[in-house]
Amino acid sequence: MQRSNSSYDRPKPAWTTARSILWDLFQWGTEFFYPSHCAFCRAPLSEPENSDGDFCGTCRRGLCQHSGPACAKCGAPVGPHVDPAAGCNYCVRESFAFDRVIRLGLYSDTLRRACLRAKYARQEPLLAGLAKLAVQLRRSEFRDEPVDIVIPIPHYWLQRVIRPHNPAETLAGVLVNILNARKNSHILLKTRWTRPQRSLPAVERRKNVRRAFQVANAEDIKNQTVLLVDDIMTTGATAHEAARVLRRAGAKKIVVAVIARAVRAS
Numbered sequence: 553m554q555r556s557n558s559s560y561d562r563p564k565p566a567w568t569t570a571r572s573i574l575w576d577l578f579q580w581g582t583e584f585f586y587p588s589h590c591a592f593c594r595a596p597l598s599e600p601e602n603s604d605g606d607f608c609g610t611c612r613r614g615l616c617q618h619s620g621p622a623c624a625k626c627g628a629p630v631g632p633h634v635d636p637a638a639g640c641n642y643c644v645r646e647s648f649a650f651d652r653v654i655r656l657g658l659y660s661d662t663l664r665r666a667c668l669r670a671k672y673a674r675q676e677p678l679l680a681g682l683a684k685l686a687v688q689l690r691r692s693e694f695r696d697e698p699v700d701i702v703i704p705i706p707h708y709w710l711q712r713v714i715r716p717h718n719p720a721e722t723l724a725g726v727l728v729n730i731l732n733a734r735k736n737s738h739i740l741l742k743t744r745w746t747r748p749q750r751s752l753p754a755v756e757r758r759k760n761v762r763r764a765f766q767v768a769n770a771e772d773i774k775n776q777t778v779l780l781v782d783d784i785m786t787t788g789a790t791a792h793e794a795a796r797v798l799r800r801a802g803a804k805k806i807v808v809a810v811i812a813r814a815v816r817a818s
């Protein structure tokens with residue numbers, strides 16, 4: 553049966569569309585600040601979960617699965633009896649321009665799936681939940697490193713046109729409120745296009761991002777402790793290059809905060 557004259561095909565009045573958009577925005581806002589559903593699997597949150605965080609018990613356990621002791625220098629996992637401040641097998645031959653790494657967990661299983669989904673638009677509640685979970689789990693590490701200013705790893709302007717959503721930017725916006733610091737997305741700029749780091753072998757990654765960042769106003773970060781924020785860290789090449797220019801511009805200390813640290817099996 554043809555439906556060409558039915559209500560299915562009639563264009564909706566403008567006010568109906570506007571009302572629908574406003575309702576979506578309202579729901580997004582209430583979900584962001586007062587989550588009633590798990591930010592990852594969308595299951596309804598029970599009362600204790602609702603007061604405690606953004607994830608249901610199953611997702612929370614999955615996201616925290618690989619959040620054990622971490623190397624302070626690079627965020628890789630270390631054994632329970634290893635001094636996290638002493639470096640590890642992954643970074644023993646590396647030198648980084650940043651001072652330390654704080655991460656929620658390893659880029660694996662549930663946390664990997666969450667990071668991949670967070671790359672897409674309209675995933676602010678998921679990113680907010682991950683940022684809050686990172687601070688909950690790494691509370692002592694964040695407390696040890698009081699920061700003055702929070703700076704997300706920026707995208708190049710052409711990349712922003714193609715994909716306006718930058719997970720680092722959203723994470724930084726949440727962390728700045730929790731840590732009571734200042735956020736500035738305009739200090740660190742990416743000045744050229746770079747190939748996706750994931751497409752390159754580890755040895756080429758530093759070369760790929762070499763001189764890709766610039767500090768807009770050095771006065772803003774002189775003698776400041778900077779929290780440099782990204783979603784995932786693999787070799788640390790991007791964070792290293794960004795930290796290098798921040799340090800050269802006068803930053804006193806640079807702490808890198810990421811949701812997940814990807815490590816290769818050795």
Ligand SMILES: [Zn+2]
Nearest residue numbers: 590593608611
């Ligand atoms: Zn869930």
Ligand SMILES: [Zn+2]
Nearest residue numbers: 623626640643
């Ligand atoms: Zn390490």
